[in-house]
Amino acid sequence: MTHQDPAIRATDLTLILPVIGMGRRKRVGVHQAQVGGTLMRDSRGRVSVKALAGVNFQIERGDSVGLIGRNGAGKSSLLRVMAGIYPPTHGACEVRGKVSTLFTANLGLNNTASGRENIRLIGGVVGLTEDQIDARMDEIIEFCQLGDYIDLPLHTYSNGMRTRVGFAVATSVDADVLLIDEVFGTGDRAFRDHAAKRVEKLIEESSTIVMAVHSENMLRQFCNKVMWVEHGHIRAFGPTEEVLQEYQKA
Amino acid sequence: MARGAFITVMTDIVKSDPSSSAVKERSLVQGLIFWVKFGISDFRMQYRKTFVGPFWPLLLALVWAAGLGLVFRAMSSDEPHYFAYVVVGISTFGFISSCINSGKVFYANANFLLSINNPLYTHVIRMWAKHVCFYLMQLAAYFVAYYFSAIELEWTVLLVIPALIILSFTSVWVVFLIGIIVTRFRDIENLMQALMRFLFFTSPVFWSPGRGTTREVLSTYNPVSYFLAIIREPLLGREPTLFDWGVTLSICIVGAIITFVLYHKVKNKLVFWL
Numbered sequence: 252m253t254h255q256d257p258a259i260r261a262t263d264l265t266l267i268l269p270v271i272g273m274g275r276r277k278r279v280g281v282h283q284a285q286v287g288g289t290l291m292r293d294s295r296g297r298v299s300v301k302a303l304a305g306v307n308f309q310i311e312r313g314d315s316v317g318l319i320g321r322n323g324a325g326k327s328s329l330l331r332v333m334a335g336i337y338p339p340t341h342g343a344c345e346v347r348g349k350v351s352t353l354f355t356a357n358l359g360l361n362n363t364a365s366g367r368e369n370i371r372l373i374g375g376v377v378g379l380t381e382d383q384i385d386a387r388m389d390e391i392i393e394f395c396q397l398g399d400y401i402d403l404p405l406h407t408y409s410n411g412m413r414t415r416v417g418f419a420v421a422t423s424v425d426a427d428v429l430l431i432d433e434v435f436g437t438g439d440r441a442f443r444d445h446a447a448k449r450v451e452k453l454i455e456e457s458s459t460i461v462m463a464v465h466s467e468n469m470l471r472q473f474c475n476k477v478m479w480v481e482h483g484h485i486r487a488f489g490p491t492e493e494v495l496q497e498y499q500k501a
Numbered sequence: 502m503a504r505g506a507f508i509t510v511m512t513d514i515v516k517s518d519p520s521s522s523a524v525k526e527r528s529l530v531q532g533l534i535f536w537v538k539f540g541i542s543d544f545r546m547q548y549r550k551t552f553v554g555p556f557w558p559l560l561l562a563l564v565w566a567a568g569l570g571l572v573f574r575a576m577s578s579d580e581p582h583y584f585a586y587v588v589v590g591i592s593t594f595g596f597i598s599s600c601i602n603s604g605k606v607f608y609a610n611a612n613f614l615l616s617i618n619n620p621l622y623t624h625v626i627r628m629w630a631k632h633v634c635f636y637l638m639q640l641a642a643y644f645v646a647y648y649f650s651a652i653e654l655e656w657t658v659l660l661v662i663p664a665l666i667i668l669s670f671t672s673v674w675v676v677f678l679i680g681i682i683v684t685r686f687r688d689i690e691n692l693m694q695a696l697m698r699f700l701f702f703t704s705p706v707f708w709s710p711g712r713g714t715t716r717e718v719l720s721t722y723n724p725v726s727y728f729l730a731i732i733r734e735p736l737l738g739r740e741p742t743l744f745d746w747g748v749t750l751s752i753c754i755v756g757a758i759i760t761f762v763l764y765h766k767v768k769n770k771l772v773f774w775l
Binding site: 264265266268269271331332334335336337338339340341342343344345346350352354355361363364368372375376377378379380381383 | 505506507508526527531532535536538539542543546549550612613614615616617618619685769772773774
């Protein structure tokens with residue numbers, strides 16, 4: 252194993268999601284829609300979704316990759332496979348190093364607990380020890396910029412404020428690979444700039460970042476590469492500007 | 502076709518951050534302690550906006566026992582310490598019932614399971630710890646009952662400790678097993694609710710089995726009654742039979758094995774059932 256090993260390598264990565272609990276006899280069409288992965292039906296009439304159809308790629312260490320594509324193109328599924336949450340149906344996904352995920356802004360765990368208590372809980376959930384949380388608490392609170400709100404219960408927070416807490420904790424894990432799924436939507440402009448600095452610092456520390464983003468401005472701001480996902484395939488993968496131009500033409 | 506693989510290599514490039522004092526990874530035990538604490542915090546937070554706070558379960562047990570005692574006392578004429586009998590009975594039954602009704606443990610945490618790659622058992626531990634807090638708080642009503650009764654305790658009261666250990670170990674796998682089954686077959690959750698209501702009346706919770714009655718038959722073929730016996734008998738100054746211990750210990754071990762095997766069969770599939 253050398254330093255040149257990629258951070259993430261997908262080989263013929265296929266993910267088929269079964270659709271359970273809808274019975275077998277219902278007539279469900281399996282034609283390709285504008286959105287979503289390919290619908291399939293097996294010989295026993297069970298419907299499933301092919302979320303990823305044999306993709307191959309390599310993400311090098313220190314890359315910051317933006318995932319783009321229509322709703323249901325497979326961006327979140329791909330992120331979940333990279334996080335080890337969805338086991339691949341066929342093929343392999345190799346990830347080197349410790350992974351941290353930020354897939355939902357609402358890991359707001361306990362609405363009656365304060366922001367500070369929630370930082371402890373989220374920290375524990377993502378695998379930090381008590382000592383690690385203590386050591387990072389001040390820095391996390393400072394990053395959140397929530398002032399005295401940090402000691403108020405979470406139900407007083409707006410979605411954007413929750414995002415700040417979630418983002419602060421997820422990025423304070425010493426992770427080698429950081430996976431982010433569409434959570435900046437609720438953050439305001441000031442927070443986005445603030446987050447951008449944090450992401451830049453992580454990239455400098457040679458973390459690898461993969462994030463699903465819809466805004467092209469944010470792609471330009473955060474990412475050096477873009478992966479365009481469509482119907483579970485990779486349509487293009489390369490430097491940000493090139494892929495974005497291609498994406499706009501389509 | 503070959504099955505898919507997720508490979509993660511943790512060793513070679515884990516970053517060392519000189520600014521943080523503790524770069525040590527969390528151990529398994531530290532992790533388990535965290536998830537238990539998380540469950541305890543769930544329990545506490547549930548009552549945060551109330552005045553009585555975490556003592557609500559205790560009051561609940563006392564009110565419940567008083568009500569049942571008034572109405573059903575006659576069904577247990579041979580039970581000298583009826584109030585304590587019912588208090589321990591309903592809190593223990595309540596604990597068993599809430600564990601069996603924990604089928605939602607995975608799908609209610611779907612957001613969680615699909616966001617962070619934590620092992621399945623972490624969610625089980627969290628929910629179980631919450632149930633245990635509730636149970637211990639209810640069981641505290643026993644001290645009230647003891648104060649008002651003439652129970653003569655002997656050394657056998659210490660047997661409640663192994664009994665509680667057997668019960669808690671069993672309840673962990675019960676939550677796990679029910680969670681797995683319900684995630685795939687949601688009907689089971691409703692079925693269990695119906696079953697527990699049925700069992701409440703057909704288990705010796707607020708009546709005692711007696712001799713040669715229908716009630717004796719009901720309690721003999723009901724696993725719940727053995728768990729009630731090992732917890733309750735020591736607290737009433739009596740000794741559970743060897744048969745009681747045998748049945749509960751067997752259920753505890755056999756169930757744990759079944760759950761373990763099933764877990765290994767489904768651990769890669771469960772996330773798709775959420």
